[in-house]
Amino acid sequence: MDYEKDTIAAISTPLGEGGIGIIRISGDDAFRIADKIFVPRKIKPGEMKPRTLYLGDIIDPETKDTIDEVLVVKYKAPHTYTREDMVEINSHGGFTVQSRILEVVLSCGARMAQPGEFTKRAFLNGRIDLSQAEAVIDVIRAKTERALKVAMDQLRGGLSNRIGELRQDLIKVLAHIEASIDFPEDDIPGLDSATIAMEVKDLREKLEEILRKSKAGKIVREGLSTVILGRPNVGKSSLLNSLLREKRAIVTDIPGTTRDIIEEYINIKGIPVKIIDTAGIRETLDEVEKIGVKKALEYLEKAELVLLMFDASEELKKEDLDIVELVKDKFVILVVNKVDLPEKIDMEKLEKTFPERKIIRISALKEEGIEELKEAIFQAVTKEIGSLDEGVMVTRARHSQAIQKAVDALKRAEGALKESIPMEVVAMEVREALEFLGEITGDNVGEDVIKAIFENFCIGK
Ligand SMILES: Nc1nc2c(ncn2[C@@H]2O[C@H](COP(=O)(O)OP(=O)(O)OP(=O)(O)O)[C@@H](O)[C@H]2O)c(=O)[nH]1
Ligand SMILES: [Mg+2]
Known part of the structure; x- marks a missing residue:
């Protein structure tokens, strides 16, 4: 999936009074913009090293007025949150000062970021998958420590890994099915329909086990x-x-x-x-x-x-x-x-x-x-x-629906195997199940789903 690689900016801390506020910039122009509006104390703007915090002033490039005394750090792609060049300006935390800084950043060519757009870029650039991106907002919104733990597990890839393993297993089953289609005459051990039916059943049950816990996850x-x-x-x-x-x-x-x-x-x-x-x-x-x-x-x-x-x-x-x-x-x-x-x-x-x-x-x-x-x-x-403590937990309806659809497809595959319907049909159902699981990690989702997910984020994340 492609997107306009323009440079985006937003105030990432909550608006209101606070010790500090952070304005983030991400994209190809991030460093150029920073050099235009930030005057470090001891070095020239172009000499800033990445990942080092510099004290200096934010200047309005039009009027040369000083807006605030700040700390600025540059992060060089690809080792950043979005995998693009990024700049963070640590200003004083106040509505007017932060809005003024954002204003000059935008006047230098950045565009105001949409809700969740930084995280969306992290996803589109392949740093995290979709379930991890969803976990970002779940961490922010976690209402109890337990909820935080589950969200953190998902952010670290707990759910993605489990789904990834199951997809690998499904791919193996699919290979068996396809081999049995290609060599119907040869009696190759393990490629008879009884063995394949067992493999499909086993995977279906593993998915159902995850589903059983999804109610807990939602709560x-x-x-x-x-x-x-x-x-x-x-x-x-x-x-x-x-x-x-x-x-x-x-x-x-x-x-x-x-x-x-x-x-x-x-x-x-x-x-x-x-x-x-x-x-x-x-x-x-x-x-x-x-x-x-x-x-x-x-x-x-x-x-x-x-x-x-x-x-x-x-x-x-x-x-x-x-x-x-x-x-x-x-x-x-x-x-x-x-x-x-x-x-x-x-x-x-x-x-x-x-x-x-x-x-x-x-x-x-x-x-x-x-x-x-x-x-x-x-x-x-x-x-x-049931218990809230064991194993991977599915917390979103989007995920449990995808798993449910995969389970249904596998059930149809089992039915087809039982009734000796041609193996091509079985293969088709297993392929469907694979695609449904792909919705969770975002390997296989529509633009509308992605849009709906990131719309629910806060601006600046
Ligand atoms: N003695 C006693 N009085 C109580 C107790 N709980 C509530 N009350 C009193 O009962 C009255 C009604 O309490 P509320 O909490 O407003 O009742 P409510 O069900 O919310 O009422 P509505 O909002 O009108 O539907 C108040 O005068 C309370 O002080 C209790 O455990 N013991
Ligand atoms: Mg009342």
């Missing part, structure tokens, strides 16, 4: 989407606050307090859990509250776990029971709140209404039972997705 990367649901005033926002240990959501004794969705991440033993506080579910005439209830139901739809809350100090109401239908297909933990007050709730009836759902008793106000609830969430997750 580690994106977080477990967990909705707190219940009628008004049961203490949903109080629970969010005590899970976060801060007064994030407004809590009052007026039913219908929460209207907007509030989302925050908590870390439960390395699993990022996205806690979503919602408006209490009830029929209401209040226009704003109505929208809140609608939003709550939309988030419920997408939720992977529901913390369904009840008030222990009141009897079960119609509004509590109306929720049964809504959550019947969902993964639910029942949370009985306000156990510090005299109990009025009919626990037996609750158990009967929601059979086989775990019940945790808490007081969000007194912060009691919160650890038990966290443990219950952890147990529920690990039961659902």
